[in-house]
Amino acid sequence: MVSVPEIEQMVSEGRYREALRNFDAELPAGHREPPTMVLRAELLQRVGRSEQAKRLIRALLKSSKLDDKSRAWAYFILGRAAADEGEFEEACTYLHKSTNIALAARNYRHAAWAQARLLALLADSSGPNALDSLLTDLRHNAARSGDPQVLALTHLYIGQAEAQRTALSTARRHLSLAASLLATRPNLWIESMIEHVRTAICIMASDFPAATQHAKKALALADESGQMVQRSVACSNLGYTFYVTGHWDDAVRCYEQALEMVYPNSDHFTGALDTLANIRFEQGKLTECEDLLKRIEHVTCSDTSLTRYVYRHSMLTRVKVLTHRGDLRDALALLEKSIGVAEHSQDKWLLTSALLNKADILRRLSETETATDVIEAVGQQISTEPPELFATYQRVLACALAVKGEYQSAKIHFERAHRICFALGHSQGVADLRREWHATTDAIIESAENMPSKSSQLVGGALECIAALISYAGRWHLVGLELIRMLSDCGLTAVLVTDSANADEKTRASTASTSSTADWRINLQSEEPVLELAIPRSSDVVSGAVVNALRTIVGALKALDGARLETEQRSALWPMDELPSKHDQFVVSGHFRDLMAFAQRVARANVNVLITGESGTGKEILAHAVHDFSDRAVKPFVPFNCAAIPPHLLESQLFGYRRGAFTGADKNYEGVIRSARGGTLFLDEIGELSLDLQPKFLRFLESGEISPLGEPISSLVDVRIVAATNRNLEDSVRDGLFREDLFYRVNVVRLALKPLRERRDEIPQLVEQFVARAAKDFNKGHIDVAEETMERLLLYRWPGNVRQLSNEIRRMVALVEADSVLQPYMISNEIVSALPVVRSASGADDITVPLHGKLTPTIERIEREMIKAALQEHQGKVDEAAKALGISRKGLYLKRHRFGL
Structure with missing residues (x-):
């Protein structure tokens, strides 16, 4: 026999299939009260029995025994079901209702769950940049819930939204935080979702081997969980990686499995149909391809549907079919619509793809000048796009140049596009490239008089290589291949070298495991997998100059990659400075979070820090964060409490001593200052230093020199000081208990921790x-x-x-x-015994609030309770309730709307 808490624990761990089986088989009938049956409805929805779940929820919502907590969760389940079934407006309505009920009941956990799912829906349709207000509320409620799973889910959905706006580094950071938060409370479904978003990020970054691994892991976790929709998503993702790498039969099998599990008319269903249509197109089965697209058009019946991610991306497939049939004007009209939707949704990837398709069709329509204008406009932004899009740009440019008769220049771009697709393992990209290239060049009769001079080809080729390198910055395998191509033009040979077993299959295929120790080496990537460019050493002065020039170029590319990352972080939905660190992963808002962000900013400046605050406020945590955020993080962090050592022993403990320096000194002792050499010394309760010792400590702070007891000479020690105290050191200075000059030396940067009551x-x-x-x-x-x-x-x-x-x-x-x-x-x-009474004994006529709370939420709480009491007293009659409260009917309406009453 199983208990309700045991089933709730299974749900908390994401083991939905197991929980439902135990619920139906072993839970006694007497334990199946309405709140418990809401739990069963959630399990039914999770495992794919959505209709049963919705019928049960609608029946439960009519029950008077359903409390606000359960009612909020019931609407959340309806919202999830509607979202999974592709009913966008209905899902938003239910999720809003769930949020309002949960907030009115001060159930921040349920409110945050509903808001997180709503955030994912809105990011999918309106674009991530339209989320500011909701994101602020979500972060606030997630923090107030204190639930690590809620916080993990928040980071997961924000990471997904960042990925949709191609901020991939920021998205990865959020997913890492989400995964770390689940360490204390694992959940198979959330873990599967994390792997799903990681798969999408790898696909967008054109890292298909890694995408395949993440998709397989997501599928295994979803299978263990029993969450049907997530199993379908994982199958679809795995199918897509098979599609782009040319394994069409495996891809079709995955998508057919996905379609069996997912709801018709849902976004996942549409996405699977779209990729299947692409596969049938590549297989030459145009009738099947068009039938699949018609099914998508049947689902996409409103302007709202068109803005959603999978629907707007399916337009490109229809463009491909129209172009193949020769309906170029229809294809162009559809592309214009796609560009408008992409701009509305801030979908950068779709916008660039649609513009490149537009340029290609304009070229086919012999509108060369307009096509050139579009290509030039895309070229101004292409350097920040993923390699797959850069390869597409190179293909479109190659075909346009070939049509203009500049065949040799066109061939350079064709070869670059081929090099990118092959290095990425993008078999589908290689196939598209070859088909378009041959279709273009076979129709061209090469004209010698249109050929550019050899010198202009060389100059143009070199400039194009530099532009390509700028675009590749951060993708060091592609940088290496392009540098090898440049060196071959200079008469030099080179090879990529990796010593790592962690390199992906394509990297290992195009690199050597060893090279001569006499080679010139240029480091491209220091972290795993380590990647270097090896060039045979030559006594030729020119060759040495070329290698030095390459080192300069690689250094500039690394700086550019860092600058791009900083730009991405500045425009993040959740600014990087505000993201929680390992020291405060559960504190995502409030005073401590602000101090942690400030500590992160000052950590790299080699200045002393003073942390003030009452005992027990977390001063050592903050000090450790300053150390870990600094360049000294790999060196020791040594805490030392000045109040824990008798005053007459403090000098020897701090500065150390030599054997025989005093009675009992039977061996050398280096002291805590030298033990922290190169790192950080945390001096807690620095106000306890005696006046006799303070001058010696001041000399150390000024010169870095210490004189251990019994040592004839001083020694230099490089240590950063982070001090802390619960005293008011300004008062100690005025009272003559602490030296003023020492105070100024210690108090370069101050971090003041408020007490927990504030x-x-x-x-x-x-x-x-x-x-x-x-x-x-x-x-x-x-x-x-x-x-x-x-x-x-x-x-x-x-x-x-x-x-x-x-x-x-x-x-x-x-x-x-x-x-x-x-x-x-x-x-x-x-x-x-020290707590205020929250309500009177009757619980009806008054409430008591703490005097040391925040003013705004306290006033809101009072207003909410008074409005609820007035409505209850007057049986819901708005006019009478408003009169009793002394406000207008409209005023009461607005307050009820604000509080969700």
């Missing part, structure tokens, strides 16, 4: 983090926190700050049963 918005995340850690330490399984418990923890003043909160949570978890919930009665008596 940053209560961080408490939910901290509670969830401490609960997860304690549950793991004490082998207690999955422990939840009741909402009433969280309310009381939020109201307490926490004089001992974060340390006291951590200890209280560890005590509660140690005493609770495994796989249970922390209830209010488990809180320590001394904490409960």
Whole structure:
């Protein structure tokens, strides 16, 4: 027999098929109350039995026994179902309703789940740049929930949105954060989603071997989870990697499996049909291809549908078919529509692809000048596009030049496009390139009088090579191949060398594992897989000059790659400076997050830092972050508490001593300053330094010299000082207890940590983090926190700050049963006795709020409760409720709308 908490634990871990099987087979009938049946509806929807789930939810929503928490989740399930079935407007309506109910009940976890799914839908249709307001609310509610799975889901969907706007580095960072957050609370479905987005990123980056591996991992996780839609997505992704690498039969098999699992009319269904249509086109089965496209057109019946990702990308397939049939004007008209949709959705990849297709069709229509204008416009931005698009640009340019009779220049671009596609393993790209090239060149009679001079070819070729290198910056395998091509024009040979077993198949195929130690080596990529360009050494002065020029070019390309990354980060949906680090992965907002971002900015400047704040506020965490963000991160971080050592021993502990320097010094001791050599010394409670010792410490800060006891000479030590104190050092300076000159030396940059009572918005995340850690330490399984418990923890003043909160949570978890919930009665008596009363005994006429909370949310809470009470007292009669509240009917309407009442 299984209990409801056990089933909830399975759901939390993403084991949906197993949870549903246990629910139906073993859960006693007496435990199937309406809130529990909402859980069954979720499981039905997850495993693909959507109609049953929706019928059950609609019946449950009529029940008066359904509390707000369950009602919010019920609407969330309806929203998920509608989204999976392609009903965009209906999904948005349900998700908005779920969010409003959850927020009214102060259930931030459910609100954040609904907002995260809504964010994914809106990013898909309206473009990522239209998400600012929703993203702010989502981040806030995810932080207030304190749930690592909610935070992971937030980073997952933001990463997906960043990928759709081709900010791939930023997207990868979010996915890494999402994966790290799941370390404490794993979930198979979210892990599968992470692998799904990683697959998409690798496809966009034209890294097809890595995309295949991520797709296989996503499929395995989805199979284990039992989540039907995700299994279909994983099959489709795997099928796409097979398609672009030329394994058509495997691709068709994957897509046929995907179509069996996914809902008709859904986005995933449309995406599978579109790629199948492309495969049938390549196989020459045009009738089947057009039938598949007609099925897509049947689904795409509104302007709203056209803006969604898979629908707008399917337009390019229809353009391909129209072009093949010779309906060039119809193809051009469809491309104009596609360009408009791409601009509306801020879909950079689609916009560039559509413009390149437009240039190609204009060239076929003999509108050469217009085609050239389009190519030039694309060329101004192509350097920032993925290699696959750059190869397409080279193909379109090659065909345009060939038509103009500039065959030799055209051939250079054709060969470059071929080199890119072959290096990427993009078999489909190679096939498209060869087909278009031969169709163009076979119709051209090469004219000698139109041939450019050899010198102009060389100059133009060199300039094109430089432009290609700029575009490749960051894709070092392609950079290496282009450099080899340039060296061959100079009469030099070269080979790419990798010593790594981690290189992908295509990289290994085009590189050597060893080369002569006498070769010139140019490092292209330092991280795994390491990649170098090896050039046979020559005594020729010209050859040496060429190699030095290449080193300059590679250095500039690395700088350019770094600059592009910085530009991408500045325009990120969630700015990189605000992203959580490993020190505060659960704190995504609030005072501590702001301080962490500031610490990250000052860490690389070699200046002393003073951290102030009450005991237990997290000063050492902040100090460790300064160290880890700095260039000294690989060196030691040495913490030292000045208050823990008797004053007469402080000098010897800090500066060290030589054997025999004093009674008891029977061996040499280097001291904590020298033990932190090259790294960071964290001096906690620096205000405890005696006045006798302060001059010696000041000399060390000014000169870097220390004089250990018994040593005849001084020695230089390179150490960064991060100090902390819970004293007011300005008062100590005025009282003559701390030297003023030492204070200014230590206080170069100050980080002031507020007490926990002044940053209560961080408490939910901290509670969830401490609960997860304690549950793991004490082998207690999955422990939840009741909402009433969280309310009381939020109201307490926490004089001992974060340390006291951590200890209280560890005590509660140690005493609770495994796989249970922390209830209010488990809180320590001394904490409960200090809490304000939240409601009167009757619970109807008044509320009490803490005086040290935030003003805006407190006022909103009072207004919400008063409006609810007035509506209840007057049986929902708006006019009477408004009169009782002393506001107008319109004013009441606006407030109800704002609070979701």
